[in-house]
Amino acid sequence: MTATLSFTVIWVSPEPFGPALAHGVSYCGQMSVTSIAAPAGTELVDGIPAAARLHIVTGKGGTGKTTVAAALALALAAGGRKVLLIEVEGRQAIAQLFDVPALPYGEHRLATTARGGQLWGLAIDAEEAMIEYLEMFYNLKRSARGLKKMGAVDFVTTLAPGLRDVLLTGKVKEAVTRTNPDGHLAYDVVVLDAPPTGRIRRFLDATREVANLTKFGPISRQSAGVIALLHGPQTAVHLVTLLEEMPVQETIDAAEELGEAGFQLGAVIVNRARPALISGDLLDAGGTVDVKLLTAGLRKANVAVAHADALAHEMTEYAERQEIQAENAARLAAVATPRLELPDLNPPVELGELHELAAYFTVAPS
Ligand SMILES: Nc1ncnc2c1ncn2[C@@H]1O[C@H](COP(=O)(O)OP(=O)(O)O)[C@@H](O)[C@H]1O
Protein backbone atom coordinates (compact mmCIF):
# COMPACT_ATOMS: atom_id res chain seq x y z
CA MET A 1 0.00 0.00 0.00
CA THR A 2 2.70 2.46 1.00
CA ALA A 3 4.78 1.69 -2.07
CA THR A 4 1.84 2.27 -4.38
CA LEU A 5 1.07 5.62 -2.80
CA SER A 6 4.57 6.98 -2.70
CA PHE A 7 5.27 6.19 -6.34
CA THR A 8 2.04 7.45 -7.80
CA VAL A 9 3.74 10.85 -7.41
CA ILE A 10 5.06 10.02 -10.87
CA TRP A 11 1.92 11.45 -12.36
CA VAL A 12 1.96 14.78 -10.60
CA SER A 13 2.60 16.63 -13.82
CA PRO A 14 0.29 16.28 -16.77
CA GLU A 15 3.21 16.38 -19.17
CA PRO A 16 6.05 14.46 -17.66
CA PHE A 17 7.47 12.99 -20.83
CA GLY A 18 7.98 15.69 -23.42
CA PRO A 19 11.78 16.19 -23.29
CA ALA A 20 12.54 12.50 -23.00
CA LEU A 21 10.42 11.77 -26.03
CA ALA A 22 12.14 14.43 -28.07
CA HIS A 23 15.28 12.56 -27.13
CA GLY A 24 13.75 9.23 -28.12
CA VAL A 25 12.77 10.50 -31.54
CA SER A 26 16.43 11.03 -32.34
CA TYR A 27 16.69 7.26 -32.73
CA CYS A 28 14.48 7.54 -35.75
CA GLY A 29 17.40 7.71 -38.13
CA GLN A 30 18.36 4.14 -37.36
CA MET A 31 15.09 2.63 -38.36
CA SER A 32 14.10 1.59 -41.80
CA VAL A 33 10.96 3.32 -42.98
CA THR A 34 8.67 1.50 -45.34
CA SER A 35 6.39 3.20 -47.79
CA ILE A 36 2.99 1.60 -47.98
CA ALA A 37 0.30 2.11 -50.55
CA ALA A 38 -3.02 3.14 -49.06
CA PRO A 39 -5.79 0.56 -49.24
CA ALA A 40 -8.66 1.27 -51.57
CA GLY A 41 -11.03 2.78 -49.00
CA THR A 42 -10.38 5.13 -46.12
CA GLU A 43 -13.78 5.03 -44.47
CA LEU A 44 -13.57 2.81 -41.41
CA VAL A 45 -15.85 -0.18 -40.94
CA ASP A 46 -18.58 -0.33 -38.33
CA GLY A 47 -17.09 -0.87 -34.87
CA ILE A 48 -13.96 1.19 -35.54
CA PRO A 49 -15.18 4.67 -34.58
CA ALA A 50 -13.50 7.31 -36.73
CA ALA A 51 -13.66 9.78 -33.85
CA ALA A 52 -11.81 7.52 -31.40
CA ARG A 53 -8.36 8.81 -30.46
CA LEU A 54 -7.36 5.65 -28.61
CA HIS A 55 -8.00 2.12 -29.86
CA ILE A 56 -7.28 -0.58 -27.29
CA VAL A 57 -6.82 -4.07 -28.71
CA THR A 58 -7.17 -6.98 -26.31
CA GLY A 59 -7.98 -10.69 -26.61
CA LYS A 60 -6.90 -14.05 -25.24
CA GLY A 61 -3.15 -14.67 -25.58
CA GLY A 62 -2.17 -15.92 -29.03
CA THR A 63 -5.37 -14.87 -30.79
CA GLY A 64 -3.55 -12.18 -32.75
CA LYS A 65 -3.74 -9.02 -30.62
CA THR A 66 -0.39 -7.70 -31.81
CA THR A 67 -1.10 -8.56 -35.44
CA VAL A 68 -4.56 -6.97 -35.32
CA ALA A 69 -3.35 -3.85 -33.48
CA ALA A 70 -0.64 -3.37 -36.12
CA ALA A 71 -3.06 -3.94 -39.01
CA LEU A 72 -5.55 -1.47 -37.50
CA ALA A 73 -2.78 1.08 -36.99
CA LEU A 74 -1.72 0.67 -40.63
CA ALA A 75 -5.30 1.11 -41.81
CA LEU A 76 -5.66 4.31 -39.77
CA ALA A 77 -2.34 5.65 -41.11
CA ALA A 78 -3.34 4.79 -44.66
CA GLY A 79 -6.27 7.17 -44.22
CA GLY A 80 -3.70 9.98 -43.81
CA ARG A 81 -3.42 10.02 -40.03
CA LYS A 82 -0.35 10.17 -37.85
CA VAL A 83 -0.67 7.03 -35.75
CA LEU A 84 1.26 5.74 -32.76
CA LEU A 85 1.22 1.98 -32.13
CA ILE A 86 2.11 1.20 -28.52
CA GLU A 87 3.06 -2.09 -26.90
CA VAL A 88 3.32 -2.60 -23.15
CA GLU A 89 4.23 -6.24 -22.64
CA GLY A 90 7.98 -5.87 -23.08
CA ARG A 91 8.17 -8.38 -25.92
CA GLN A 92 9.42 -6.15 -28.74
CA ALA A 93 6.58 -7.60 -30.80
CA ILE A 94 6.20 -4.45 -32.92
CA ALA A 95 9.87 -4.52 -33.96
CA GLN A 96 9.54 -8.19 -34.89
CA LEU A 97 6.42 -7.62 -36.92
CA PHE A 98 7.87 -4.67 -38.84
CA ASP A 99 11.23 -6.37 -39.14
CA VAL A 100 13.25 -3.59 -37.50
CA PRO A 101 15.76 -3.81 -34.64
CA ALA A 102 14.33 -3.85 -31.09
CA LEU A 103 12.86 -0.42 -30.38
CA PRO A 104 15.02 1.49 -27.91
CA TYR A 105 12.80 3.42 -25.49
CA GLY A 106 11.26 6.22 -27.52
CA GLU A 107 9.02 6.70 -30.53
CA HIS A 108 10.18 5.44 -33.91
CA ARG A 109 8.74 5.84 -37.34
CA LEU A 110 7.78 2.48 -38.84
CA ALA A 111 6.05 3.41 -42.07
CA THR A 112 4.77 6.27 -44.18
CA THR A 113 1.66 6.08 -46.34
CA ALA A 114 0.50 7.58 -49.58
CA ARG A 115 -1.93 10.10 -48.10
CA GLY A 116 0.76 11.60 -45.90
CA GLY A 117 -0.07 9.22 -43.07
CA GLN A 118 2.61 7.98 -40.73
CA LEU A 119 2.90 5.01 -38.45
CA TRP A 120 5.11 5.30 -35.38
CA GLY A 121 5.90 2.64 -32.80
CA LEU A 122 6.62 2.79 -29.07
CA ALA A 123 7.46 -0.05 -26.71
CA ILE A 124 6.67 1.34 -23.26
CA ASP A 125 8.74 0.05 -20.46
CA ALA A 126 7.49 0.77 -16.95
CA GLU A 127 10.98 1.05 -15.50
CA GLU A 128 12.10 3.48 -18.19
CA ALA A 129 8.93 5.50 -17.72
CA MET A 130 9.69 5.75 -14.04
CA ILE A 131 13.28 6.78 -14.67
CA GLU A 132 12.14 9.48 -17.09
CA TYR A 133 10.12 10.90 -14.30
CA LEU A 134 12.84 10.75 -11.70
CA GLU A 135 15.29 12.37 -14.11
CA MET A 136 12.97 15.16 -15.04
CA PHE A 137 11.52 16.08 -11.72
CA TYR A 138 14.27 15.34 -9.31
CA ASN A 139 17.22 15.92 -11.56
CA LEU A 140 18.35 12.45 -10.69
CA LYS A 141 19.92 11.66 -14.00
CA ARG A 142 22.76 9.53 -12.74
CA SER A 143 21.19 8.28 -9.59
CA ALA A 144 18.07 7.14 -11.43
CA ARG A 145 20.21 5.03 -13.74
CA GLY A 146 22.09 3.82 -10.67
CA LEU A 147 18.86 2.81 -9.05
CA LYS A 148 18.02 0.82 -12.16
CA LYS A 149 21.42 -0.90 -12.14
CA MET A 150 20.87 -1.85 -8.54
CA GLY A 151 17.56 -3.37 -9.50
CA ALA A 152 15.70 -0.92 -7.28
CA VAL A 153 13.31 0.24 -10.00
CA ASP A 154 12.53 -3.33 -10.92
CA PHE A 155 12.04 -4.05 -7.27
CA VAL A 156 9.56 -1.26 -6.77
CA THR A 157 7.44 -2.12 -9.81
CA THR A 158 7.46 -5.79 -8.84
CA LEU A 159 6.48 -4.92 -5.31
CA ALA A 160 3.40 -3.02 -6.44
CA PRO A 161 2.14 -4.69 -9.61
CA GLY A 162 -0.67 -2.15 -9.94
CA LEU A 163 1.94 0.58 -10.12
CA ARG A 164 3.31 -0.85 -13.35
CA ASP A 165 -0.13 -0.56 -14.93
CA VAL A 166 -0.55 2.97 -13.57
CA LEU A 167 2.73 3.92 -15.24
CA LEU A 168 1.84 2.25 -18.53
CA THR A 169 -1.67 3.67 -18.83
CA GLY A 170 -0.43 7.09 -17.68
CA LYS A 171 2.12 7.07 -20.47
CA VAL A 172 -0.55 6.03 -23.00
CA LYS A 173 -2.68 8.97 -21.90
CA GLU A 174 0.30 11.29 -22.23
CA ALA A 175 0.83 10.12 -25.82
CA VAL A 176 -2.86 10.58 -26.68
CA THR A 177 -3.08 14.08 -25.24
CA ARG A 178 0.39 15.41 -26.13
CA THR A 179 0.50 18.53 -28.26
CA ASN A 180 3.35 19.95 -30.31
CA PRO A 181 4.62 23.46 -29.60
CA ASP A 182 2.29 24.70 -32.39
CA GLY A 183 -0.67 23.42 -30.41
CA HIS A 184 -1.50 20.54 -32.74
CA LEU A 185 -1.89 17.03 -31.38
CA ALA A 186 1.33 15.04 -31.65
CA TYR A 187 -0.67 12.01 -32.91
CA ASP A 188 -4.09 11.87 -34.49
CA VAL A 189 -4.72 8.45 -33.05
CA VAL A 190 -3.06 5.89 -30.79
CA VAL A 191 -3.46 2.11 -31.02
CA LEU A 192 -2.58 0.07 -27.95
CA ASP A 193 -1.55 -3.57 -28.21
CA ALA A 194 -2.94 -4.23 -24.74
CA PRO A 195 -2.58 -7.02 -22.17
CA PRO A 196 -4.80 -10.10 -22.65
CA THR A 197 -8.50 -10.23 -21.78
CA GLY A 198 -7.83 -11.96 -18.46
CA ARG A 199 -6.01 -8.86 -17.18
CA ILE A 200 -7.49 -6.07 -19.26
CA ARG A 201 -10.06 -4.67 -16.84
CA ARG A 202 -7.60 -4.39 -13.96
CA PHE A 203 -4.98 -2.97 -16.30
CA LEU A 204 -7.29 -0.24 -17.56
CA ASP A 205 -8.62 0.53 -14.09
CA ALA A 206 -5.29 0.42 -12.24
CA THR A 207 -5.39 4.19 -11.94
CA ARG A 208 -8.90 4.12 -10.54
CA GLU A 209 -7.69 2.03 -7.63
CA VAL A 210 -4.98 4.58 -6.99
CA ALA A 211 -7.46 7.42 -7.32
CA ASN A 212 -9.56 5.86 -4.59
CA LEU A 213 -6.59 6.29 -2.26
CA THR A 214 -5.88 9.92 -3.10
CA LYS A 215 -8.97 12.05 -3.21
CA PHE A 216 -7.34 15.47 -3.49
CA GLY A 217 -4.48 17.29 -5.14
CA PRO A 218 -2.47 16.83 -8.31
CA ILE A 219 -2.23 13.02 -8.15
CA SER A 220 -5.96 12.82 -7.95
CA ARG A 221 -6.33 15.21 -10.91
CA GLN A 222 -3.85 13.27 -13.01
CA SER A 223 -5.60 9.99 -12.20
CA ALA A 224 -8.94 11.53 -13.06
CA GLY A 225 -7.58 12.45 -16.50
CA VAL A 226 -6.44 8.88 -17.22
CA ILE A 227 -9.74 7.41 -16.01
CA ALA A 228 -11.75 9.92 -18.03
CA LEU A 229 -9.81 9.17 -21.23
CA LEU A 230 -9.99 5.38 -20.90
CA HIS A 231 -13.68 5.35 -19.98
CA GLY A 232 -14.67 8.12 -22.33
CA PRO A 233 -16.03 8.23 -25.86
CA GLN A 234 -12.58 8.88 -27.33
CA THR A 235 -11.52 5.34 -26.44
CA ALA A 236 -12.74 2.11 -28.06
CA VAL A 237 -11.82 -1.33 -26.72
CA HIS A 238 -11.67 -4.05 -29.38
CA LEU A 239 -11.76 -7.75 -28.57
CA VAL A 240 -9.79 -10.15 -30.78
CA THR A 241 -10.86 -13.77 -30.85
CA LEU A 242 -10.49 -16.99 -32.76
CA LEU A 243 -13.60 -19.07 -33.38
CA GLU A 244 -12.55 -21.53 -30.69
CA GLU A 245 -14.21 -22.32 -27.39
CA MET A 246 -11.83 -20.66 -24.92
CA PRO A 247 -11.15 -17.39 -26.77
CA VAL A 248 -14.88 -16.99 -27.48
CA GLN A 249 -15.73 -17.56 -23.82
CA GLU A 250 -13.10 -15.01 -22.78
CA THR A 251 -14.48 -12.56 -25.31
CA ILE A 252 -18.01 -12.94 -23.99
CA ASP A 253 -16.80 -12.55 -20.38
CA ALA A 254 -14.55 -9.58 -21.18
CA ALA A 255 -17.31 -7.81 -23.13
CA GLU A 256 -19.60 -8.11 -20.13
CA GLU A 257 -16.96 -7.09 -17.61
CA LEU A 258 -15.73 -4.12 -19.65
CA GLY A 259 -19.26 -3.00 -20.44
CA GLU A 260 -20.22 -3.09 -16.76
CA ALA A 261 -17.07 -1.15 -15.89
CA GLY A 262 -18.17 1.58 -18.30
CA PHE A 263 -15.75 1.13 -21.20
CA GLN A 264 -16.85 1.77 -24.77
CA LEU A 265 -16.55 -1.44 -26.78
CA GLY A 266 -15.56 -1.08 -30.42
CA ALA A 267 -15.59 -4.29 -32.46
CA VAL A 268 -15.25 -8.01 -31.86
CA ILE A 269 -12.53 -8.94 -34.32
CA VAL A 270 -12.69 -12.58 -35.36
CA ASN A 271 -9.19 -13.41 -36.48
CA ARG A 272 -8.06 -16.30 -38.69
CA ALA A 273 -11.58 -17.07 -39.84
CA ARG A 274 -11.63 -19.92 -42.36
CA PRO A 275 -14.12 -19.97 -45.17
CA ALA A 276 -16.88 -22.62 -45.06
CA LEU A 277 -15.72 -24.89 -47.89
CA ILE A 278 -17.53 -28.17 -47.21
CA SER A 279 -21.24 -28.06 -47.83
CA GLY A 280 -23.55 -30.30 -45.81
CA ASP A 281 -24.55 -32.53 -48.74
CA LEU A 282 -20.98 -33.88 -48.95
CA LEU A 283 -21.28 -35.30 -45.45
CA ASP A 284 -23.09 -38.38 -44.19
CA ALA A 285 -25.19 -38.35 -41.02
CA GLY A 286 -22.05 -38.83 -38.87
CA GLY A 287 -20.41 -35.75 -40.42
CA THR A 288 -17.93 -37.82 -42.45
CA VAL A 289 -17.15 -37.20 -46.08
CA ASP A 290 -18.46 -40.12 -48.15
CA VAL A 291 -15.40 -41.60 -49.94
CA LYS A 292 -17.52 -43.30 -52.59
CA LEU A 293 -19.28 -40.09 -53.45
CA LEU A 294 -15.98 -38.22 -53.49
CA THR A 295 -14.32 -40.86 -55.72
CA ALA A 296 -17.22 -40.65 -58.17
CA GLY A 297 -16.93 -36.87 -58.20
CA LEU A 298 -13.18 -36.98 -58.80
CA ARG A 299 -13.68 -39.43 -61.70
CA LYS A 300 -16.28 -37.20 -63.21
CA ALA A 301 -13.86 -34.26 -63.04
CA ASN A 302 -11.06 -36.37 -64.52
CA VAL A 303 -8.96 -36.10 -61.37
CA ALA A 304 -6.82 -39.06 -60.19
CA VAL A 305 -8.67 -40.97 -57.47
CA ALA A 306 -5.57 -42.52 -55.83
CA HIS A 307 -5.68 -40.10 -52.92
CA ALA A 308 -9.44 -40.09 -52.43
CA ASP A 309 -9.16 -41.71 -48.98
CA ALA A 310 -6.62 -39.18 -47.72
CA LEU A 311 -8.60 -36.33 -49.25
CA ALA A 312 -11.82 -37.52 -47.63
CA HIS A 313 -10.03 -37.66 -44.28
CA GLU A 314 -8.73 -34.09 -44.67
CA MET A 315 -12.14 -32.86 -45.76
CA THR A 316 -13.80 -34.52 -42.78
CA GLU A 317 -11.36 -32.79 -40.46
CA TYR A 318 -11.96 -29.46 -42.17
CA ALA A 319 -15.73 -30.00 -41.90
CA GLU A 320 -15.38 -30.67 -38.17
CA ARG A 321 -13.41 -27.46 -37.65
CA GLN A 322 -15.92 -25.63 -39.81
CA GLU A 323 -18.72 -26.81 -37.55
CA ILE A 324 -16.85 -25.77 -34.41
CA GLN A 325 -16.28 -22.36 -36.03
CA ALA A 326 -19.98 -22.02 -36.80
CA GLU A 327 -20.97 -22.99 -33.24
CA ASN A 328 -18.56 -20.47 -31.77
CA ALA A 329 -19.63 -17.78 -34.20
CA ALA A 330 -23.21 -18.37 -33.00
CA ARG A 331 -22.12 -18.07 -29.35
CA LEU A 332 -20.56 -14.71 -30.14
CA ALA A 333 -24.01 -13.37 -30.95
CA ALA A 334 -24.24 -12.82 -27.17
CA VAL A 335 -21.91 -9.86 -27.66
CA ALA A 336 -23.83 -6.98 -29.18
CA THR A 337 -20.89 -5.08 -30.69
CA PRO A 338 -20.18 -5.02 -34.44
CA ARG A 339 -18.14 -7.97 -35.66
CA LEU A 340 -15.29 -7.98 -38.14
CA GLU A 341 -13.70 -11.07 -39.70
CA LEU A 342 -10.07 -11.30 -40.72
CA PRO A 343 -8.90 -14.23 -42.86
CA ASP A 344 -6.46 -16.95 -41.86
CA LEU A 345 -3.29 -16.15 -43.78
CA ASN A 346 -0.15 -18.21 -44.09
CA PRO A 347 1.98 -17.48 -41.04
CA PRO A 348 4.27 -15.80 -40.31
CA VAL A 349 2.40 -12.58 -40.79
CA GLU A 350 4.81 -9.98 -42.15
CA LEU A 351 4.43 -6.50 -43.55
CA GLY A 352 2.74 -7.65 -46.77
CA GLU A 353 0.17 -9.69 -44.84
CA LEU A 354 -0.37 -6.82 -42.39
CA HIS A 355 -1.22 -4.61 -45.31
CA GLU A 356 -3.67 -7.24 -46.53
CA LEU A 357 -5.32 -7.42 -43.08
CA ALA A 358 -5.38 -3.61 -42.81
CA ALA A 359 -7.70 -3.42 -45.80
CA TYR A 360 -10.41 -5.22 -43.78
CA PHE A 361 -10.71 -2.20 -41.50
CA THR A 362 -11.83 0.11 -44.27
CA VAL A 363 -14.91 0.14 -46.44
CA ALA A 364 -14.10 -0.33 -50.12
CA PRO A 365 -15.53 2.56 -52.15
CA SER A 366 -18.58 1.45 -54.11
N1 LIG B 1 -4.87 -13.55 -39.63
C1 LIG B 1 -3.81 -14.33 -39.39
N2 LIG B 1 -3.46 -15.30 -40.30
C2 LIG B 1 -2.39 -16.08 -40.05
N3 LIG B 1 -1.63 -16.02 -38.95
C3 LIG B 1 -1.93 -15.10 -38.02
C4 LIG B 1 -3.03 -14.20 -38.19
N4 LIG B 1 -3.08 -13.40 -37.11
C5 LIG B 1 -2.06 -13.76 -36.30
N5 LIG B 1 -1.37 -14.79 -36.84
C6 LIG B 1 -0.21 -15.46 -36.26
O1 LIG B 1 -0.58 -15.97 -34.99
C7 LIG B 1 0.48 -15.85 -34.07
C8 LIG B 1 0.02 -15.06 -32.85
O2 LIG B 1 -0.28 -13.75 -33.26
P1 LIG B 1 0.02 -12.50 -32.31
O3 LIG B 1 -0.46 -11.29 -33.03
O4 LIG B 1 1.43 -12.51 -31.87
O5 LIG B 1 -0.94 -12.85 -31.09
P2 LIG B 1 -1.00 -12.22 -29.61
O6 LIG B 1 -0.42 -10.85 -29.71
O7 LIG B 1 -2.46 -12.23 -29.28
O8 LIG B 1 -0.23 -13.13 -28.74
C9 LIG B 1 1.63 -15.18 -34.81
O9 LIG B 1 2.50 -16.18 -35.28
C10 LIG B 1 0.94 -14.50 -35.98
O10 LIG B 1 1.79 -14.36 -37.11
Ligand SMILES: [Mg+2]
Ligand atom coordinates in the same frame (compact mmCIF):
# COMPACT_ATOMS: atom_id res chain seq x y z
MG1 LIG C 1 1.15 -9.97 -28.66
